Amino acid sequence: MLPIGHYLFLSLALFIIGVLGVVTRRNVIVVLMSIELILNAVNINLVAFSRLYGDVAGQVFALFIIADAAAEAAVGLGIIIAFFRNRETVLADEMDLLKW
Amino acid sequence: MLDKILFYFFAGVAVASAVLMVTRRNVVHSAIFLITALLATAGIFLQLRAEFLFIVQIILYVGGIMVLFIFVIMLVNLDVALQQIQFARQKWVALLVALALAGQVGLMFWSSRKMPGQGLPVLTAAAAEHLPANSEEVAKSLFGSYLLPFEIASVLLLVAMIGAVVMAKKRT
Numbered sequence: 188m189l190p191i192g193h194y195l196f197l198s199l200a201l202f203i204i205g206v207l208g209v210v211t212r213r214n215v216i217v218v219l220m221s222i223e224l225i226l227n228a229v230n231i232n233l234v235a236f237s238r239l240y241g242d243v244a245g246q247v248f249a250l251f252i253i254a255d256a257a258a259e260a261a262v263g264l265g266i267i268i269a270f271f272r273n274r275e276t277v278l279a280d281e282m283d284l285l286k287w
Numbered sequence: 288m289l290d291k292i293l294f295y296f297f298a299g300v301a302v303a304s305a306v307l308m309v310t311r312r313n314v315v316h317s318a319i320f321l322i323t324a325l326l327a328t329a330g331i332f333l334q335l336r337a338e339f340l341f342i343v344q345i346i347l348y349v350g351g352i353m354v355l356f357i358f359v360i361m362l363v364n365l366d367v368a369l370q371q372i373q374f375a376r377q378k379w380v381a382l383l384v385a386l387a388l389a390g391q392v393g394l395m396f397w398s399s400r401k402m403p404g405q406g407l408p409v410l411t412a413a414a415a416e417h418l419p420a421n422s423e424e425v426a427k428s429l430f431g432s433y434l435l436p437f438e439i440a441s442v443l444l445l446v447a448m449i450g451a452v453v454m455a456k457k458r459t
Contacts, residue, residue: 189290189291189294192396193294193298194331194335195392196392197298197301197302197331199388199389199392200302200305201301201302201305201324201328202388203384203385203388203389204302204305204306204308204309205305205309206381206384206385206388207309207381207384207385208308208309210377210380210381210384211309211377211378211381212309214314216314216317216356216359216360216363217308217309217314217317219356220308220317220318220321220356221308221309223321223325223348223352224305224308224321224324227324227325227328227348230328230332230340231328231331231332234331234332234335234337234340235335237335237337238335238336238337243421243424243425243427243428244428244432244433246337246339246340246421246425246428247425247428247429247433249337249340250340250343250425250429251436251437251440253340253343253344253347253348254440254443254444255440255443256348256352257347257351257352257444257447258443258444258446258447258448259447260352260355260356261355261447261448261450261451262447262450262451262454264355264356264359264451264455265450265451265452265453265454265455266454267359267363268359268362268363268454268455269454269455271362271363272457277363
């Protein structure tokens, strides 16, 4: 079997790619998708440690994270639709109603 | 050996499609590469013997959340957005964040070498007939020790659903 470090490295790589997506992309939909990728990377860690210690609690928490990701996607996409209806844009740097 | 091949295959697919997801200009392409990355992660879960999460990942993420994303991409105006610059000018912030994260993990690996023992622990393989029934174990844990968090998660999903409906509804 593989050392746990392999899984940690994979998780880290996905996490960093997700963070880069959140920071660099302008399109809010892609930012939301990058957040999904970050949550997914965390899930890999949880499942790997759950396997390492032979305890399913990690997998249960991964399930909770998936539920949270679903809730976050639903609310986030609802906000995007409402915003697009008002301002006709999905670009993050044009969402500056609270900036002066 | 087979474990290694499976892991490297799925990890390679996941990382490659994640990179493509962040760098593609077209939002629909991004969504499709995200689906590939999530499917590869499901493969990793299966390789870690988490069968229940494997199925949940495919049904919920790929079948549910991604369909929602595609719907929203179709709803908002794609052709206009394609003409504009897709990347904010935050290269240096991004580089800083990535370096900080990588440095943290490098420190973790470096200090794990210093610990007694032989570095990071290895996942041991169990014979196929000794594996516990995964769904059964997860269900016991979920409805036993984690019953309250489970109920709270269901309330959270209900609130999120109502919130999404209210948010996306036309103001009259």
